[in-house]
Amino acid sequence: MFVKPPKLLRKFYPSxxxxxxxxxxxxxxxxxxxxxxxxxxxxxxVLKKQKIKATFFLVGEEIQKYPELFEDIKTExxxxxxxxxxxxxxxxxxxRNYIDDIKKCNRLMPNNILFRPPYGKLTFSQIKKIxxxxxxxxxxxxxxxxxxxxSSEKIKENVLKNITNGAIIVFHNNNKSYKxxxxxxxxxxxxxxxxxxxxxxxx
Ligand SMILES: [Zn+2]
Numbered sequence: 001m002f003v004k005p006p007k008l009l010r011k012f013y014p015s016x017x018x019x020x021x022x023x024x025x026x027x028x029x030x031x032x033x034x035x036x037x038x039x040x041x042x043x044x045x046v047l048k049k050q051k052i053k054a055t056f057f058l059v060g061e062e063i064q065k066y067p068e069l070f071e072d073i074k075t076e077x078x079x080x081x082x083x084x085x086x087x088x089x090x091x092x093x094x095x096r097n098y099i100d101d102i103k104k105c106n107r108l109m110p111n112n113i114l115f116r117p118p119y120g121k122l123t124f125s126q127i128k129k130i131x132x133x134x135x136x137x138x139x140x141x142x143x144x145x146x147x148x149x150x151s152s153e154k155i156k157e158n159v160l161k162n163i164t165n166g167a168i169i170v171f172h173n174n175n176k177s178y179k180x181x182x183x184x185x186x187x188x189x190x191x192x193x194x195x196x197x198x199x200x201x202x203x
Contacts, residue, residue, distance in 0.1 A: 001120070003142055003158045015131050017203075019140035020166035026200045027167045027192065029054040030139070032083055032116060034173030035062055035069035039181070043173055044076055046186045052199040053078050056173065057116040057137075060085030060105030070108075079201040081114030081137065082106050090122040098126050102134075114203055135203060140167040145177040152184040159188055163195065 010018045020028060031054060034040050047054055056073050058080060063070045074080060085104040093101070106112055115134035122130070130136055141162045143155050159169060171181060192199075 001142055001144070003144060004140065004162050005138070005142075013127070013138075015127060015136065017135055017137045017168070019164075019168050020200070020203075022166045025165055025195075025197045027163060027165075027169060027197050028201070028203075029169050029171070029189075029199055030057060030081075030116070030137070031055070031171050031173040032057045032118075033059055033062070033087070035066045035073065036174050036178070037066065037069065039173050039175060039178035040066070040069045040073065042178065042182060043171075043185065044072060044078075046189065047078070048076060050186065050189050050193075052189065053201045054199065055079040055081055055114070055201050055203070057081040057083035057114070058105075058109075058173075059083050059087050059118075060101075060108055061087070063105075063108050079114070079203070080109050080112060081116055082109060082112055082134065083116050084118055087118045089119055090117050090126050095123065095125045095129060099129055102130065137168065137203070139170040140164070141169045143169065143171050145180045146172050146174070148176070150180065152180055155180055156184055156188050156191070160191055160195070163192065163197065 056078055082105045085101045088101050113134050116137045120138055143158050144150050145155050
């Protein structure tokens with residue numbers, strides 16, 4: 001998948017939020033999947049230390065496994081979004097089943113109106129239904145932190161080279177990304193700050 005989704009693709013899906021329109025030097029940090037024991041604890045620690053807030057797109061099944069981590073994320077003042085109940089692939093799931101899965105996750109986070117599809121995959125019929133109740137959030141910068149072979153340096157470069165006002169940046173909150181982010185998440189955040197950006201969670 002692309003680090004930066006092509007303009008044409010964005011035009012093709014106008015009802016999806018790819019980035020935020022703003023004149024300010026602000027970016028939106030997002031973490032997908034989880035909660036996951038080591039990864040979530042580490043991310044929360046770094047965010048607290050750097051005094052910034054982020055948005056966590058969480059999986060219902062994982063919330064039920066680790067309710068205390070879910071509470072920690074909320075207590076720390078971060079924003080929560082729906083990433084489906086069982087991390088399903090929209091392209092392989094019937095619309096009715098897909099919507100049920102989202103609803104099941106949302107029972108754990110009533111009043112939530114943010115949704116990010118796992119793998120970024122949705123059909124048009126799913127988009128049509130989901131957008132009635134949720135803002136569908138994709139991304140402007142995919143860090144690719146989930147890739148087995150990617151180096152920590154490359155993840156940092158993916159972020160810093162592509163960053164612009166209103167960028168929505170995706171990291172992951174799972175065991176795969178933890179190996180990569182453990183060493184450099186804080187460094188990346190410090191470098192984003194050095195470029196003059198602040199961090200927003202207002203959608
Ligand atoms: Zn995911």
